[in-house]
Amino acid sequence: MNEKLKLLTSDLTETIKWFQDHLKKSEASVQIYTHLDADGLTSGAILGKALYREDIPFQISVLKQLEREEIIKIAEKVQDYNNVVIFSDFGSGQYLELEDKLNSNSIKTPYIILDHHFPQNISDKNDKKIKDIYKNSKPWHINPYFYEIDGSKEISGAGICYFFAKTLNKNNIDLSPTALIGATGDVQNRGPNNSFTGLNSIILEDAVKVDLVEKVNDLNFSPIKPLNEAIAYSGDINLPGLSGNTSKMLKFLQTLGILMEKSDGDIRTLNDFNQEEKQKVSSAIIRYVSLKLDVEPSEIINKLIINRYILKNELVGSELHDLKEFSYLLNSCGRSHNGSLGIAIAMGDRKIAYKKAREHLIEYKKSLAQALSWIHDENKIQLKEHIQFFFGEEVIPEAIIGTIASMLMFSKSDIIDKSKPIFGCAKRKEEDVYKISSRANDNIVKKGVNLSEAIREALKLSNLDALGGGHPPAAGTIVPVDKIDTFLENCNKIIKKQLQE
Ligand code: C5P
Ligand code: ZN
Numbered sequence: 001m002n003e004k005l006k007l008l009t010s011d012l013t014e015t016i017k018w019f020q021d022h023l024k025k026s027e028a029s030v031q032i033y034t035h036l037d038a039d040g041l042t043s044g045a046i047l048g049k050a051l052y053r054e055d056i057p058f059q060i061s062v063l064k065q066l067e068r069e070e071i072i073k074i075a076e077k078v079q080d081y082n083n084v085v086i087f088s089d090f091g092s093g094q095y096l097e098l099e100d101k102l103n104s105n106s107i108k109t110p111y112i113i114l115d116h117h118f119p120q121n122i123s124d125k126n127d128k129k130i131k132d133i134y135k136n137s138k139p140w141h142i143n144p145y146f147y148e149i150d151g152s153k154e155i156s157g158a159g160i161c162y163f164f165a166k167t168l169n170k171n172n173i174d175l176s177p178t179a180l181i182g183a184t185g186d187v188q189n190r191g192p193n194n195s196f197t198g199l200n201s202i203i204l205e206d207a208v209k210v211d212l213v214e215k216v217n218d219l220n221f222s223p224i225k226p227l228n229e230a231i232a233y234s235g236d237i238n239l240p241g242l243s244g245n246t247s248k249m250l251k252f253l254q255t256l257g258i259l260m261e262k263s264d265g266d267i268r269t270l271n272d273f274n275q276e277e278k279q280k281v282s283s284a285i286i287r288y289v290s291l292k293l294d295v296e297p298s299e300i301i302n303k304l305i306i307n308r309y310i311l312k313n314e315l316v317g318s319e320l321h322d323l324k325e326f327s328y329l330l331n332s333c334g335r336s337h338n339g340s341l342g343i344a345i346a347m348g349d350r351k352i353a354y355k356k357a358r359e360h361l362i363e364y365k366k367s368l369a370q371a372l373s374w375i376h377d378e379n380k381i382q383l384k385e386h387i388q389f390f391f392g393e394e395v396i397p398e399a400i401i402g403t404i405a406s407m408l409m410f411s412k413s414d415i416i417d418k419s420k421p422i423f424g425c426a427k428r429k430e431e432d433v434y435k436i437s438s439r440a441n442d443n444i445v446k447k448g449v450n451l452s453e454a455i456r457e458a459l460k461l462s463n464l465d466a467l468g469g470g471h472p473p474a475a476g477t478i479v480p481v482d483k484i485d486t487f488l489e490n491c492n493k494i495i496k497k498q499l500q501e
Pocket of ligand 1: 035065089090093117194386402403436437438466467469470471475477478
């Protein structure tokens with residue numbers, strides 16, 4: 001990994017030189033365009049901080065995706081002002097489109113892409129064409145697949161932006177925790193016991209070195225929710241008969257002889273527990289699950305005891321103290337159309353933006369819970385032979401369709417069959433298109449399912465020219481309303497083919 005990092009850093013040095021040369025020719029501020037999820041917001045925050053520290057004026061815009069229409073708008077805007085542009089956490093999947101609209105004969109806009117998604121027309125990390133793209137798009141395009149680094153697991157958009165920032169100025173090492181929040185938002189801490197792998201683990205070393213992050217072993221429950229609620233609604237651990245039922249869960253904990261109330265009457269959180277109490281809880285859970293579900297204790301322990309990453313300078317008990325909770329907060333900002341609040345928080349705001357974001361978080365969590373129960377209670381999942389799909393109708397808007405698809409696929413709930421990919425379809429307001437978000441779990445990705453490829457092939461087969469793609473386990477696009485049946489049927493066929501090959 002160190003050799004790969006050396007090459008990446010040496011390329012980034014070239015990128016920065018190129019960037020600075022172009023800055024000299026431009027009198028306008030740098031325009032940063034970034035994605036709206038936690039990884040995109042942290043990408044924007046890292047770039048913003050790094051440029052601010054160099055006294056380079058900039059503006060950050062948050063977009064739900066770099067669709068063709070957006071690229072056309074950006075081209076019109078920047079050509080008037082001669083800005084230098086940076087695209088973060090998207091841009092690779094649209095690099096040909098960007099070249100066409102921003103770098104055609106009449107317009108030459110200097111731009112940089114710092115991304116971790118598959119480049120346009122590539123959906124397989126072993127595709128030989130990646131090397132050509134690498135060669136031809138130096139020095140303005142940085143992507144982990146150029147270095148045989150897996151962009152779906154080993155580094156996120158924020159991680160790429162972090163290495164850009166650190167190459168620009170080594171003092172930016174203090175932005176390493178922000179990069180880890182981005183990686184966590186993209187669920188990249190998927191090594192054993194939620195560890196980071198690849199370049200993410202090098203970023204973690206940086207964060208530990210500057211004493212900003214600490215890795216601790218802990219129970220895999222939210223550290224800041226009342227513990228009965230945290231266990232009952234855990235996305236990973238299923239306790240038959242107790243999960244989903246906070247009052248039964250409370251009784252279960254009380255029978256262990258653990259005092260559950262604080263002096264003010266509130267229920268205690270994991271943060272309030274000492275080691276001995278945590279030990280009691282974990283033994284009881286292991287005993288309970290191994291009896292009820294007949295699974296080996298070691299299998300339960302692997303899910304139950306995980307690495308937790310603590311942001312040492314943040315207030316204990318706040319969302320910001322824990323990488324995962326921090327990334328939830330940012331995600332909720334982006335997905336409730338408050339991206340700029342998320343960027344402000346990731347850049348260090350602990351006052352107004354943070355306070356507002358926490359208010360939105362409550363609403364956001366409610367809307368997710370409502371969406372999930374609606375799908376469950378009203379039987380909204382439809383099946384084809386090799387895929388499953390649902391329509392958000394009036395209940396699930398475009399902004400959260402991807403989050404809902406992820407929750408259905410990646411959490412322990414059994415609302416859906418995890419052996420088939422899921423496609424969520426949300427009608428875009430005032431346009432005749434659906435936003436599509438597809439998700440597949442690791443088991444079927446290992447068997448050959450690649451959603452980025454499936455979406456791109458299905459678009460082609462359906463004669464659609466929208467941009468689409470992402471990663472093997474998570475990809476998206478947009479599809480006209482009158483083509484949705486054809487598109488989903490083509491997805492079905494392609495997934496069948498992927499599983500046979
Ligand atoms: O939009 P959604 O959350 O479903 O996207 C899943 C993944 O696919 C994300 O990482 C997103 O950035 C990526 N994506 C993409 N190109 C698109 C749509 C989504 O790279 N046109
Ligand atoms: Zn990302």
